[in-house]
Structure formats: C-alpha cells, structure tokens
Amino acid sequence: MGFLFSGVFWGIILILIGAAIIIRIVFNVNIPVLRIVFAVVLIYLGIRVLIGGPWTGSTKNSAVFQSSDMAITEDAREYNVIFGSSRIDATAKLTKENEKIEVNTIFGSSVLVISPDVPTIVKVGAAFSGVRMPDGNLVSFGDYTYKNKAFNKTAPYRVIKADVVFGSMTIMETAPREDSLESGPENKNSDTI
Template sequence: MKAGFIFSSGLFWGVLLILFGISSILKSFNIHLPFFRIIFSLFFIYLGLTILLGGPIFRTDKNTVLFGERRIAVTDEIDKEYNVIFSSGEIDLSNLELENNKRLEINTIFGSSVIKVNPNTPIRIVASSAFASIRMPDGDNVVFGESTYHSKGFEEKNNYIEIEANVVFGSLDIEPTF
C-alpha cells in the first residue's frame, strides 16, 4: 500500500507546516498554542464536514474509496491497487478478461469491502489480516495472520489473477458470482 492517503497529499503537509510556522512565531512572543490539539480538532472538523456535505472533501483517485461508499467495476484496464479507507466498497472482478497474468492489491482499512470474482477464473488470493476478518470463497475465515486461497482452475503455469488482499481493522468478503 502507498504511504497513506492523507500523509502523501500536499494539503496535509501544507496545513501542518503553516500551523507549525504560526505556532513558532507565536512562541517567540510568549504565546503558546496547543499544536497537536489543533491538528486533532481539525481532523474532527473534517470528519463532521464530510458527513454534513455527504462526501469526501479530499479528492481521491478512481480506485480509492474514502469516507464513502462506492462500487468499482474492474475491466480490462486493470490498475495495480484498490483501496477502501474508512468506507464501504465493492470491487467487481467478475468480468475481467484473462489474456495474461494480472496482479493487483486490494487494501481495506477501517472499513468493509466485497470482492466479486468469477468462480471459473483461475485466481490466487494471498490474504493478510490484522484485527480484521477476511472471508474466502471457500468459507475459510482469516482473523489475524495470512492465508492463501487457490481457485479450482488455478495452475501456476497458466494465466491467472493474483490478488494481495490486506485488511486492517475491517472486513473483507470475497464472493463468487454465478
């Protein structure tokens, strides 16, 4: 997974540096501001505005669900990474054509997600869970640790889809579509 949706954005670092600079200037005049309380408060203000306005304030790419709910249908244009953060999301891989091996990473953090897969498509899923729940297509559950699943038609010498699924403080259901 990338470094983080907020920590990699210019908005976060810009606000942080401005507040740090203002705090340093005010300290030279013996005025002390609770710097970390302000950052913590701004985060809660952001969450409140997100709920009131009905959507995220930060812009995300088409493969990230942040503070919302969305369905992502993956077609032949496959991206390497899909993220569901503080959200609910469905990632539909059931119509994905398999001309060559495809590898993708799906991360769920403080949220819930569903991955729809075609049971006739050869798939290897490497699932990693920390304080979370991952339900595999065969009914196995991963609560803490790592597990690997292979579909019935999986052979390493043939083309297949490899999914690296990481879940932290959330849930992921991998469901076959019929």
C-alpha cells in the same frame, strides 16, 4: 488540504470546544478537545499521504469516507477502501498473463467478487480484521492463500493481494454480471410449452 480550511471543519471545531466548556462547567468532566482535534488532523493528513495526489473523497479505484462500487480495469491495479465501504468486481476476463491486482481495506468494509471461471489466486494479509473466504475460512490475523477451482499453475491466472487492517472483507465467487445479463432474457420463458 481544502477541508482543513473549510467552514464546516472550523464550525465543528467551535461547536466541540463550546460543548466541552459546557460539559466541564456543568458536569465537571474535562474533555481534551484540542488534543482530539490535533489527533484527527494527523489522521486526516496520514490518509492524504497514503492515497497520494489530490483527495476528493472517491475515485474510480478508491473509496475514502464513502461507499462505492468499483470494477477492475486494465489501467488501475490498486484499489483502496479507507474509512468507507465498497464492492469490488473482479469478475472480468483476464487481460494479460498472470495479472496482479492489489486491494487494500483500512478501517473499512469491502466485498471482493471473483469469478469461478477466471483462474484466480487470492493472497490475504489480515491484521485486527475479519476476512471471510469463499471456502468458509475466516482470517483475523496473518496470511491466507485461496485458489479457486479454475486455478491452474501452468495456465494464465489473476493474482489478487488483499490486505485488510482494522476492517472487514468478504470474498465471494460469483459469475460475471455480463454473462448473467446476456443469458437472462433467453432463459426467462424456458418453462413454456
């Protein structure tokens, strides 16, 4: 709630009211500034309710009105991108059998990176959005399930539930960063005689 009582918020409101008065007098165009402000406050409060807890803009598993990079961890199972953008690294090795992760993108953009070596199933739910899958499919409405080549129903695997509403998500298969960093210097001079 601190933002609603900040000088920045009220400064913007006063500027908008002044601009609306000038536009109304000069151009004879009536802009309902108070209705728009009321709607923005309701949207802000709705986002706070969705996120829960204290809202500071970005945490290790949420990006709100910001851009951030996130990596999945054992202690967090839900990752949110709301009015922002994020790269979510889900290439880590499995920590437990059939672990479940939830990724939500609402009015934002995200890139979900999965490993081709970690058995993974991605269940996508899309509404008014664009979700580009590693197999080339594009999901705008409805549900889609993607299983990578390492997926085996009888072995442990990772389940990622990805919901995208009025946003975009790209799901990419890439090798984990740790492997590429470890093998990089060793193979750097492999062409020498």
